[in-house]
Amino acid sequence: MNFESLAKPAVLTQPIYEPGKPIEHVARELGLDPAGIVKLASNENPFGPSPRALAAAKQALEHGELYPDGGCFELRQKLAARHGLGADQFVVGNGSNEIIELLGHVFVGAGDEVVMGAPAFVVYKLVTLLFGAKAIEVPLRDWRHDLAAIAAAITPRTKLVYVCTPNNPTGTANTEAELVAFVRALPDHVIAVIDEAYAEYVENAPDLRPLIAEGRKVVCLRTFSKIYGLASLRVGYGYASAELCALLNRVRQPFNVNAIAQAAAAAALDDVEFAQRCARENRAGLRQIEQGCRELGLEFVPSVANFILIKVGDPSTGSGQAGLRVFEALQRRGVIVRPVKSYGLPEWVRVTVGSREQNERLLRELAVAR
Numbered sequence: 148m149n150f151e152s153l154a155k156p157a158v159l160t161q162p163i164y165e166p167g168k169p170i171e172h173v174a175r176e177l178g179l180d181p182a183g184i185v186k187l188a189s190n191e192n193p194f195g196p197s198p199r200a201l202a203a204a205k206q207a208l209e210h211g212e213l214y215p216d217g218g219c220f221e222l223r224q225k226l227a228a229r230h231g232l233g234a235d236q237f238v239v240g241n242g243s244n245e246i247i248e249l250l251g252h253v254f255v256g257a258g259d260e261v262v263m264g265a266p267a268f269v270v271y272k273l274v275t276l277l278f279g280a281k282a283i284e285v286p287l288r289d290w291r292h293d294l295a296a297i298a299a300a301i302t303p304r305t306k307l308v309y310v311c312t313p314n315n316p317t318g319t320a321n322t323e324a325e326l327v328a329f330v331r332a333l334p335d336h337v338i339a340v341i342d343e344a345y346a347e348y349v350e351n352a353p354d355l356r357p358l359i360a361e362g363r364k365v366v367c368l369r370t371f372s373k374i375y376g377l378a379s380l381r382v383g384y385g386y387a388s389a390e391l392c393a394l395l396n397r398v399r400q401p402f403n404v405n406a407i408a409q410a411a412a413a414a415a416l417d418d419v420e421f422a423q424r425c426a427r428e429n430r431a432g433l434r435q436i437e438q439g440c441r442e443l444g445l446e447f448v449p450s451v452a453n454f455i456l457i458k459v460g461d462p463s464t465g466s467g468q469a470g471l472r473v474f475e476a477l478q479r480r481g482v483i484v485r486p487v488k489s490y491g492l493p494e495w496v497r498v499t500v501g502s503r504e505q506n507e508r509l510l511r512e513l514a515v516a517r
């Protein structure tokens with residue numbers, strides 16, 4: 148008997164997540180100088196972490212010998228103050244990815260269904276499959292989540308329904324009114340998971356806290372990996388009713404979020420000015436890339452997030468692989484973007500909004516690589 152024959156069936160058919168390529172990896176592979184490479188592939192913050200977060204992380208490292216606070220007390224206090232909710236209405240994870248997994252642990256099993264938009268953040272599907280459940284994918288409509296079609300896809304077997312807004316990889320959002328009406332109309336056995344990983348980039352982002360106050364079955368996910376520039380430290384959170392958070396907390400590892408990440412995240416929350424500046428720079432960067440695309444005659448999907456989908460091919464003329472071709476050509480020129488073939492968009496690439504200089508470089512290289 149080999150190991151595979153002993154493994155659980157869901158593991159053997161599990162698709163593998165393809166992350167954006169790290170700079171060092173691309174440098175090694177292509178013989179490039181890492182210092183000259185720009186990574187615009189994983190929706191990271193081009194301005195790094197806030198200096199206050201960095202200082203707090205360094206200080207926390209001084210006590211690396213101690214286990215972290217498994218309950219993330221201080222961070223939850225800060226989150227409670229920020230969102231005007233109780234500290235018991237938060238669950239903190241090793242990235243918001245972990246909260247998606249915790250939702251699987253608590254609610255999803257063989258024979259269940261989880262409904263999600265397509266294309267949307269692929270981890271919803273990966274976790275669903277890992278728990279032996281069925282992923283019901285509902286196509287987007289005009290690039291946005293089609294909430295009516297999602298509602299229509301719900302069955303008695305549905306456990307969770309994911310709505311990613313702004314959506315990855317499209318950068319499009321649903322309105323507060325749409326989301327509120329959608330959640331209010333859900334049957335009682337279904338939990339809405341609203342992934343707000345990019346909410347801080349959006350002006351007047353939907354406020355779904357009233358739904359929690361009303362007792363609706365909803366959990367919202369946020370991350371410190373994006374606007375707070377802490378992707379490498381892995382910290383994200385969910386906010387919901389205290390009852391739901393207690394269930395999610397029950398299944399996490401005792402020390403799932405390290406002390407450096409907790410300290411950095413708490414300090415990052417305090418640096419409101421830094422996050423506001425990043426959001427402003429991002430909006431200017433989006434306009435810069437959109438304008439550059441217009442000048443190059445490239446179609447794009449108008450985005451409210453910190454990334455943008457750009458169409459680099461045309462199925463009527465190309466091989467149907469333009470996204471991969473342009474991704475590779477850009478990579479050879481030292482710019483890493485994300486091909487989105489695996490999201491069913493072979494003619495497109497997803498590009499993270501960088502600093503002004505990085506965006507200029509992207510547009511320069513894109514003019515040659517397209």
Ligand SMILES: Cc1ncc(COP(=O)(O)O)c(C=O)c1O
Binds near residue numbers: 244371372382
């Ligand atoms: C929509 C969405 N949700 C969640 C995540 C995961 O974030 P984290 O780094 O907090 O695990 C990402 C990361 O790309 C994302 O795009």
